[in-house]
Structures are given as structure tokens and as C-alpha cells.
Amino acid sequence: MAFWSGTVASKVPRKILFMFTLSLSVTYLFYSLMSCYNSLQFPLQDNFAYQARSAGTEETTLVRDQLYSTSAGFAEAQFGRRSTAVSIVDREEGGDHAWTGTQRASATESTALRAATEGDLQVNCTSDYGEKKLPQAIIIGVKKGGTRALLEALRVHPDVRAVGNEPHFFDRNYEKGLDWYRDLMPSTLEGQITMEKTPSYFVTNQAPKRIHTMARDIKLIIVVRNPVTRAISDYTQTLSKKPEIPTFEVLAFKNRTLGLIDASWSALRIGIYALHLESWMQYFPLSQMHFVSGERLIVDPAGEMAKVQDFLGLKRIVTDKHFYFNKTKGFPCLKKPEDSSTPRCLGKSKGRTHPKIEPDVIRRLHKFYKPFNMMFYQMTGQNFEWEQQEESISRGSLV
């Protein structure tokens, strides 16, 4: 130090020293900005379309339009892909709800990897870019309807940014305030929609009013599934965590001999969709709600996605090209999820094998739900055709 200040500083003119320091700083600044720019091209999401967004010039708008009009496969070939994968581990009820891929890394692993390869500066640049906004659309239900599959498919869309976990703001965390809620959201660029999913909102009494207070023009998405299968799915999840619980048949009845259904059991109560929808209709017009068929989401994911994208005012970018049917899983899976370039199916807590329920009980439950289902079809103007599934469910081929 003494050498530096004493010998060099005295020999080299101060002006040269100043110029040298200045050029070093400028170089450093330049590289920092470049690394920010790189990470903005592929922010957290492994999505080529972000290239078009980051600069916002006419030229980039053109690139964006090209991306919209080309198939995902073509776009990938044109622009290449770089993965800055951060696995989205869904900590919702039921354990591991992340999409599992052949090369899936844990959140900790990939975060560490990212830090090691990109450096802290880039991570900060990425996370600071854009603006955190309150959601403009929420998947409010229903539990076990297929909400995770829908959200993950939507996240493939370049104009959708969603929080991975379920925030449970309007039911469990409301007292934490809107700033807390907003802070959970990912940053968005102009034109992007912020979304979240918490399936319990649909059956939370205070949720419609609270959501209305936050944003009266919000778009609500509800994934509905045959209430009988949904109840069995719900029970299967609880059973996986508490194997000691009574059988489905025992829990479903107040009095089995009299055939008296226990509608206070949450697994059954959630499926009375008409009842819950009534509370939402007091605050929101039907035009602000979109109902997704959980059954169709499995047999025709692209078809359901087209309707959801239309409802959200998005270009139809998520199409059949994004899905493939995985025979082992028995479900459609994503060819390229938001955070990775490798195909991925949902985790093992989705698509579980259901216990075999006595056909008699299933028939009884169908009878119980029938009037509520009819009411629901009438209210929504959509026939979900659950009655036609009764036979196959009773035979055990649909559960």
C-alpha cells in the first residue's frame, strides 16, 4: 500500500491514474450491465419469447410477433434455449407437487447452481426487473380439480407469470395485508398477467368479498371435476398423510343404513359446487369466471388451454405441441415446462391410484350430487356431463 501510494502515485501523473481507474470502472459497469441483459433474455423462465420483450423496440416486437406465429418447435430451433432452471416446488398440501422431469434438480440444487454460474449480481438483476403486481387472474378452485396441471400449463405462456406455491392469502393470510401478498408475486413486464392458484378460495366464505375489494375486475378460473371422483381424490390425499383414518364409506355417511350422506365432511361438501358458486355470483358476474373441465383437461389439455387463453385475453400460444401423453404416468405432461427444457410430468401426488370404493356408495353419492350438479350446469350454462360417468365410476374404471 505504501509502495503504491508512495512510489507509483508520485511517479505516474495523477491524471493517468484517474483515467486508468475510470476505464476500469466503466469496463466493470459494462460487464455488469451485459450480464443483467443476458439474464433478462432468459429470466428464471426458460422461455425464448422473453428475447422479444426485453428491449421493446420495433425490431423486438417483430421477433415477438414471429414467436407468436410460429410453432414452439420452430421457435426453439430459431432462437435456441438456455436453461436457468429453478424447480418450482409446490409446498401445497400433499407434499411434492412439483413437476418431475428426467433431470429435475431440487430447488436448493438449482438455486445453488444458478448462483455459481451466474453470480449474485445477475440473480438480483433478474429478480428486480419488472414490477410486482397484484394478480389479475386467480385459479380459485377446486381442490383436486386439476388446478396444478392448469397453472403449470399456463406458465408456459410467455405472457403469464405465476407464483409457484399457493399463497392462501384470502383464507389463511389475509391479515398480512396486500403488500405481503404483492410481494409474493413474481415481477412482471408490461402486458404480462400475474396469477396465482389457491383452490381453497372457492369454498372460503370471505374470499369473494375480499377478492372483490382487491380487484373487482379480476378474472376467476375454476377447475371443476366430477364431485364424486373429486371426493375420492381428496380422501386419497388425506389417506396418504394419515393412513389411520376410517374408510371412505364410513366417512361418507351419517347413517349408512338410512343412506344419509354426511355433507358436512369437507371431501363431500367441496363438491356442492352450486352452493359455493352462489357466494361468488353475489360479487362477480359470470363473464369474469371461467370454468375448466377437469376431465377434459386430461383428455384434451390443448382444447381446454385454448379456452383459458381466450378468456384471459392471451394469444393461443400453449397448444397441442406443448403436451405429450406419458403412458407410465397415465396423464398428459409438458414437453417444455416454464423452468426447464426437459419434458415434465406432475409429481407423484398428482394422479395417485385411488382406493376402490364400494359401487353402492358411489351410486348413492351420484344420486346425492345430481340436483346440485344440475343447478351448477344451469348457473354456468355448461353441461359437464358427470351423470354420464356414473356407470364407469361404479365399475371402478374412472377412479
Ligand SMILES: Nc1ncnc2c1ncn2[C@@H]1O[C@H](COP(=O)(O)OS(=O)(=O)O)[C@@H](OP(=O)(O)O)[C@H]1O
Ligand atoms: N396432467 C396431469 N397430470 C397429473 N394430474 C392431473 C393432470 N391433469 C389433471 N390432473 C388431475 O389433477 C388432480 C389434482 O388436482 P389439483 O392439482 O387441483 O390438486 S390440489 O388441490 O392442488 O392438491 C389429480 O387428481 P388425482 O388423480 O386424484 O391425483 C389428477 O387427476
